[in-house]
Amino acid sequence: MRPHFNALLILALCLLATAAQAQNDPTPDRHGPFFLTVQIGGGQGLVAVGGGFWLADQKLEPEVLVGYVPPSVGGRAMAIFTLKTTYTPYSPSLQNGWQVSPVSIGGFVNYTTGEQFFLTNQSAGRYPKGYYWWSPAVRIGALVGARITHEVVGNNLNGLPRRTTLYGELSTNDLHLVSKFTNKSLSLPEILTLGLGLKAGGR
Amino acid sequence: MLQATLFGGVALLLSSCELLEFSPNDVRVSDTQQELTRKNLARLAAQPKPTGGDTLRFVFTTDSQRYYDELDPLVSSINQQRGVAFVLLGGDISDFGLSREMTWVQEKLDGLQAPYLTVVGNHDLVGNGRAAYQKLFGPLNYAFTYGDTRFILADTNGREYAFNGQVPNVPWLQQQLADTVGIRRQITVCHVPPFNEDFDPALTGPFARTLVQAPRLVFNLSGHIDKFGESEPYDDGVTYISGYSVQQRHYLLLTLWGQKHYKLDVIAY
Numbered sequence: 028m029r030p031h032f033n034a035l036l037i038l039a040l041c042l043l044a045t046a047a048q049a050q051n052d053p054t055p056d057r058h059g060p061f062f063l064t065v066q067i068g069g070g071q072g073l074v075a076v077g078g079g080f081w082l083a084d085q086k087l088e089p090e091v092l093v094g095y096v097p098p099s100v101g102g103r104a105m106a107i108f109t110l111k112t113t114y115t116p117y118s119p120s121l122q123n124g125w126q127v128s129p130v131s132i133g134g135f136v137n138y139t140t141g142e143q144f145f146l147t148n149q150s151a152g153r154y155p156k157g158y159y160w161w162s163p164a165v166r167i168g169a170l171v172g173a174r175i176t177h178e179v180v181g182n183n184l185n186g187l188p189r190r191t192t193l194y195g196e197l198s199t200n201d202l203h204l205v206s207k208f209t210n211k212s213l214s215l216p217e218i219l220t221l222g223l224g225l226k227a228g229g230r
Numbered sequence: 231m232l233q234a235t236l237f238g239g240v241a242l243l244l245s246s247c248e249l250l251e252f253s254p255n256d257v258r259v260s261d262t263q264q265e266l267t268r269k270n271l272a273r274l275a276a277q278p279k280p281t282g283g284d285t286l287r288f289v290f291t292t293d294s295q296r297y298y299d300e301l302d303p304l305v306s307s308i309n310q311q312r313g314v315a316f317v318l319l320g321g322d323i324s325d326f327g328l329s330r331e332m333t334w335v336q337e338k339l340d341g342l343q344a345p346y347l348t349v350v351g352n353h354d355l356v357g358n359g360r361a362a363y364q365k366l367f368g369p370l371n372y373a374f375t376y377g378d379t380r381f382i383l384a385d386t387n388g389r390e391y392a393f394n395g396q397v398p399n400v401p402w403l404q405q406q407l408a409d410t411v412g413i414r415r416q417i418t419v420c421h422v423p424p425f426n427e428d429f430d431p432a433l434t435g436p437f438a439r440t441l442v443q444a445p446r447l448v449f450n451l452s453g454h455i456d457k458f459g460e461s462e463p464y465d466d467g468v469t470y471i472s473g474y475s476v477q478q479r480h481y482l483l484l485t486l487w488g489q490k491h492y493k494l495d496v497i498a499y
Contacts, residue, residue: 067250068249070251070253070254071252096252100256101252101257102362103361143360144358161326163255163357166254200254202326203254210299212302216249217330217334221249223250
């Protein structure tokens with residue numbers, strides 16, 4: 028349990044160091060491509076931290092998150108490593124640098140640590156081939172979300188990141204989808220999970 | 231309009247805070263969804279036996295795993311039966327060992343007029359399933375007495391423990407079966423039957439012999455194999471009954487009287 032927490036701490040420090048270095052860079056670059064993320068929920072940890080980079084005119088955001096799940100939530104402490112990509116097609120601008128994006132869509136794949144979450148039937152060592160068709164350690168999911176973004180106008184950032192985004196997402200995963208597709212009586216909200224987060228970056 | 235969308239969105243997110251799940255393996259649930267074994271046993275203890283004399287009637291169904299659509303018809307069929315003291319669910323409540331799946335089953339079974347009790351299945355032990363089952367239902371091994379009948383429910387999912395020689399816990403089972411003060415008859419309930427490949431092969435003999443030696447044992451009930459059966463597989467005088475899975479849309483209505491008499495009705499729904 029302790030190593031997970033230490034790994035998280037080290038990762039967070041590395042990200043902070045990278046961010047600090049980026050801000051000291053004297054070359055002005057209006058749209059530095061990197062951002063940092065802090066997220067709660069979304070099936071990716073009580074809190075997850077990470078970062079990624081903007082692609083395709085800041086519409087596409089591939090990122091890596093490392094989440095921590097304390098024992099009070101999961102019985103044992105867990106770390107969740109997530110690869111996630113979000114696509115935000117429309118971000119109409121309001122006044123004073125504000126943007127509202129009504130729809131984001133995305134997908135993710137993650138890995139949960141813990142000996143109870145086996146990767147394959149073979150790696151678990153106790154099942155014949157094909158005994159369980161899914162891996163408790165790996166989840167694949169889809170999400171839809173909405174967000175508001177503030178972008179600092181002008182060159183005086185006062186040490187702040189150029190772009191800050193607050194987002195909310197509703198997601199589901201492969202196992203919940205299989206349950207829903209095979210049962211009419213399960214409603215859509217029953218298979219959804221809420222995540223809230225903050226992304227900041229650019230210079 | 232954008233502001234309206236935004237505020238609407240934020241309001242929706244805030245109202246759905248119960249959706250804020252930290253992991254699919256999250257085992258936190260509301261108070262009403264915890265310790266159902268203890269709560270249902272308390273309900274049962276307070277309930278007068280619905281059948282007269284020494285007659286006891288109960289339902290056995292099993293393997294509800296991911297068959298949520300079949301649960302409402304099951305519940306309404308069981309509620310139409312007369313004299314049902316309680317319902318036994320023979321394990322594999324969930325398919326993926328997720329607490330959310332277990333709550334989906336709970337919400338459907340809340341419609342039962344009679345209390346219900348469960349035994350743990352192999353699917354309920356996958357991933358974080360053990361922690362979820364223990365929190366939402368209760369102990370993996372337990373026993374209760376109702377209508378002068380002792381029910382002993384045991385975890386027999388040996389493969390989930392890599393056949394470590396300790397599941398089922400045969401000494402515990404022997405101890406429970408030996409305690410017959412004031413008991414007219416006994417019934418053992420498990421998920422994986424001893425004649426299945428997922429039962430610890432080293433314990434098949436000790437388990438079967440324990441049941442042979444058990445005083446006043448009527449039969450053993452099990453799930454897992456999705457195939458109804460009523461037989462004496464070891465020709466040792468012990469009857470093993472395998473129940474219908476929820477998917478098969480049949481269940482067993484069992485009526486006991488005297489010391490070892492019983493009637494088995496197969497009910498379709």
